[in-house]
Amino acid sequence: MTILQKQKTYNQQPKMRTRLSFILLLLAMNILPGFAQQVWNFNLDWRFHRGEAKGAEAVNYDDSQWEVVSTPHTVQLMPAEGSGNRNYQGVAWYRKRFRMPATKYTNGTVSLQFEAIMGKQNIYVNGKLVKEHLGGYLPITIDLTAAGVKAGDECLIAVMTDNSDDKSYPPGKKQMTLDFCYHGGIYRDVWLIEQPAVHITDAVEKGEVAGGGIFVHYANISEKSAEVYVNTDVENSLNKPQTVTVTNTLLDAAGKKIKTWTSKVTIPAKGSKTIKQGAKIQKPNLWSPENPYLYTMRTQVLANKETEKRDTKIGIRSFEFKGKDGFWLNGKRYRQFMGANRHQDFAYVGNALPNSQQRRDVQRLKDCGFNLIRVAHYPQDPAFMDACDELGIFIIVATPGWQYWNKDPKFAELVHQNTRDIIRRDRNHPCVLMWEPILNETRYPEKFALEALQITKDEYPYPYRPVAAADLHSAGVLENYDVVYAWPGDDEKTDGLELKAQQLNKNMLTREYGELVDDWYAHNNLNRASRSWGEIPQLKQALSLSNTTRDQHRTTGLFLGGCQWHPFDHQRGYHPDPYWGGNFDAFRQPKTSYYMFNSQIPVTEGEPMVYIAHEMGQFSENDVVVFSNCDSVRLSIFDGEKSWTLPVEKYGEADRPYNAPVVFKDVWDFWQAREYSYKQRNWQKVNLVAEGIINGKVVATTKRMPSRRSTKLRMYADERDRKLVADGSDFIVVVCEVTDDSGNVRRLAKEQIKFTVEGPAEIIGDGTDIGANPRQAEWGSAPILLRSTTTPGKIKIHADVLYPGTHSPTPCDLEVESVPADCQFVRGLGIDASSKAKVSGSASSSNSSSKQISDEEKQRMLQEVQDQQADFGVTK
The missing domain is CATH 2.60.40.10 (Immunoglobulins)
Incomplete structure (x- = not known):
């Protein structure tokens, strides 16, 4: 974790934390005096204009009529139902005039870091172009000191962004045939950072294989001991060699020192050096989704009486994919993965989520019982990654790409560079389990797949390397990749590539499950139900997802589970309807399927729960469905006038089973309820009570009544x-x-x-x-x-x-x-x-730049997408 990530405001702590914990938090965030870099929040007071603005990079350009916005920012607010290529695509400008704050270090360097800007960008400092960048999901850093900006100077930053279709860089696919949206703008945080002249480098900016920044890695991990190593890359920007003291201290979660390493080295003038340290520690507290224990690696670099300090949150964990023996975590066979995919889309604001909402999304996914998230189809916000470390969810990080291949060699080079930068950015996160270094659902050459795999090995050349995953049927994958994407039952087929995968002892994972469309063009689907459609569609969605989730709970060893597509409703490019298959709508209001997933959390990891998926209305079904993680459920109606008790059927692994819905047949009769509420005037008696039972004892209770008039x-x-x-x-x-x-x-x-x-x-x-x-x-x-x-x-x-x-x-x-x-x-x-x-x-949404094309052209484009999805079994 970088200092930028720790500076993020989502770390604001609840009031009930003790003063000591709060002080430790401030120490970790490097906010108290004497700690590290100076970091300023640069999100406020940007001038914004959507559209072309000739000469807007100039210092004397008149932007007084432009909007004033804060980043993270989207170029256009969209309605909650804004799918179908309706969002703005094109040029947008941001300008910020500011005074460079007082600096702390002698001969220090000041940089500006954008966590991500969508599309392609030109960035200007005081009217001069300092960087051109392609791609919308990774950080961009500008050296203001090199641009001649000094403390006290008035400075202008101008940013031209363009999220138009462009096949030259990944993802490359036209948005009108895309399953998500390229929402534009400076949609992640912006930070101003000062560092001393002798400082720790940035891994992405350094651009060195397995180098730059801070790299913490491990060897020989067990419950008894673990070897912890840290590589610290230090740069000297001065014209003379500098003697530097590098100290790394491992702290436990309470801030207690576990181990300290100190090295004294000389860094050449205008040069850099990587200092490698490490030692064995005893009885490590191992990280897992069930125990997401985080240590802090505190790095200090002292030169010329100036100290730079960084805190990196780390988790010590070992893992191994053992084929028929399954996946092993920390020396023990681990349970099946119950996972999901995640787009960063949110109602109205598109991709422009603050750090707090990134964290809340992880909490929501954790509440669904998920222990694995596949990011779709690009790296996520650093705050999302931090929250996965802290709350305990494994991650598959994907390089940007979906259903598109450009034969120009430069395109593959850009894909590979994205993968390198992703690994350099995210390599210290204990949550990272797999890289997906290829282009999703895309036919690419074998050479590309093998190059992508080698990059994951080169960039992480140490034990417990996150593995590479890709589709079973893609060129170069089956024989070489660590984990292959497949389907339940592929581990038992007797022919084809599936049989070969078994013979190669390859572990299999379903990358996307739950989709049961009638036909690709229509996209009618039991899995998709807008929350606004009400009780029955949401219930059918929950039951459909329940069935496909059960399919993932196999215990054959080779097959490891799968990831639901997709827990949050989101906008799409190629379809006029948003994706309504989420367990939450775009505002993160839960649907019925959320409670089905929540019931999969065993009481050993959470709380006993019971949920009645029935509104007791005039349109409600006669059957009553209850979701619970208990042993059995007792359902009573009309103040206990009738009651039934049924078991919660469990499938899969005994310690982490799949809990099937409990269906009570022919319980609800609207006309019988009417007898009490209308004729007997005893409406209070019209209720359902569900009790969750474990070992013969009631451990959870919920009551449901029909709603009456709106008051x-x-x-x-x-x-x-x-x-x-x-x-x-x-x-x-x-x-x-x-x-x-x-x-x-x-x-x-x-x-x-x-x-x-x-x-x-x-x-x-x-x-x-x-x-x-x-x-x-x-x-x-x-x-x-x-x-x-x-x-x-x-x-x-x-x-x-x-x-x-x-x-x-x-x-x-x-x-x-x-x-x-x-x-x-x-x-x-x-x-x-x-x-x-x-x-x-x-x-507002009235200024969209969506292109109007002929019906024939639309059909041709959509047919291409349909063929591609069918090619990868998505319609299966």
């Missing part, structure tokens, strides 16, 4: 364990529900909810035409995205129906509080109150 509004903030941070970029989801007198959500309510906010926050998309405010209630709720300002404090949200009346639901209020950001900011110059009033975060 009230109720709000909650989906903060989880992270408060809203006053950094100008952070946001939380606030949900307003329509309820009856008893608090039951009125699922079929169709109210339009109008939100108003008092205090230091704003509603994303307020005043635009994307349907953000007022928001139509769907399945009983209406969400908004509430974004902070840079002022911490209390925020009052008021919700009311758009057209109130005597019998309309009564309004409600909610108060949340934003907390100070633990970082220092570099503000923009010339940003006054009047210009800030124009801040909208992005523009």
Whole structure:
């Protein structure tokens, strides 16, 4: 983990943490005096213009009429249903005028790091082009010192971004035939960093095989001991050789010193040297998804009485893929993988998620019981990776690419460079289990596949190397790659490549499961249900996913499980409908399938749970489905007038089984319920109670009642364990529900909810035409995205129906509080109150640059995608 990642505001700690823990956190983040680099948050006060702007790189260019925005930023806010190549594609400009803050080090260097900018970019410093870059998912660093910028100088940064179709660099595929979106903009964080003249290098910028930066690796790991090694690459930017003391200290989770290594070396003038240290430690606390224990490697470089310090979070773990003996973690056979894929798409803002939402997504995936995430189809935000380390989920990191191959050799070179940079960026994360260094669902030459594999070995030449994974049927993969993507049952086939894979003792994993489309063009699918469609579609989705999830729970050894496609609803390029197959909608509101996955977490790892997937409405099914991780479930109706007890059928591994849905036949009868509520006026008796039973004892209980008339509004903030941070970029989801007198959500309510906010926050998309405010209630709720300002404090949200009346639901209020950001900011110059009033975060959807093409051309393009997916078994 780099200092930039630790500076991130998603590390804001809950109030219940002790003062000691908070101090240790600050130490780890290098915020207390005397610790390391100076790092400034550079996200605030960018001027933004969507479209061409001739001469916008010039210092004297008039940008006073441009919007004022904060990064992470998207070039265009989109409606929650904005799929089908409707998002803006083209040029957009960002400009920020600032004064270089006071520096700390003598002859230090100052750089600007963009965590990612979508598409291709030209970056200018004071009107001069300093970098051209291709690709939208990896960091870009600008050396401001080399550009002549000094402390106290007024400086202009101008960035031209372009997310237009461009086949010359990966992914390369036209968005109108793409299964996701190239949402544009500076959509991840921007940081200003000062380092001393003698400093630790950046692994991506150094561009050295298995080199640069800090590289922590291991050997001979067991429960008794482990060998921990750290390579520290130090650069001397001065004209004279420098004597340097490099100290690495291993700290446990409580901050206690475990081991210290110190080396004294001489770094040549204008040169660099890698210092290698390491030793054996006793009784290591081993990292796993069930025990995500993190140590800290504290690196200190002392030269000329100036010290640079870095903290790298690490996890010590061993793993091995043993073919028929399965996957082994920390010396023991590990359970099946129950995983998912993840796109970074979110409602309205596209890819522009703050760090807190990256972490909340990992928490949501963990709550689904997933222990493996395949990132689709590109490297994720560093904050997402940090959260996977901390919360405990393995990761397959994919190089950018999907269904496209360009025969120009430069294209393959760019793919390989992406892979190298991904490994250099993510190699210290204990969560990384596999690299996917090829192009997904793409026919590429064998030479390319073998080169990609060799890169993973060259860039990580040490034991416990994350392995390489790719499709079984792709050229060069079966005989050479460590893990192959296949299907349940392929480990038992008696012919073809599947049989050869068995003979080669290859472990198999399903990279994407759950898709059961009627035909590719229509994309009707049991797995896909918009939350707005209500009870029955969501239930059928949950049951369909339950069946395909059960298929992944095989215990043959070779087959290791699979990854659901896809736990979050998201926008797509080639289809007018968003992908509705998520366990959460695009706002991260749970669907019924979430509770099915949540029931897969055994009580040894979580809590006993029982969930009634039934609304007791006039359209509800007669059967009642219950999801639970208990031994059995007792279901009672009408205050216990009738009850039934059924076992929770379990499949697969005994210690981590798949828990099948419990189906109680012919329980619900609307007309019988009507007898109590209408004729007997005893509506309170109309209820369902489910009790989860383990070893004969009731350990979990839930009650369900049908909703009556809509009478009230109720709000909650989906903060989880992270408060809203006053950094100008952070946001939380606030949900307003329509309820009856008893608090039951009125699922079929169709109210339009109008939100108003008092205090230091704003509603994303307020005043635009994307349907953000007022928001139509769907399945009983209406969400908004509430974004902070840079002022911490209390925020009052008021919700009311758009057209109130005597019998309309009564309004409600909610108060949340934003907390100070633990970082220092570099503000923009010339940003006054009047210009800030124009801040909208992005523009409305009315200015899309989507191209209109003939029906024949559309059919040709879509047929290409369909053929490609069929080629890789996606329609299987």
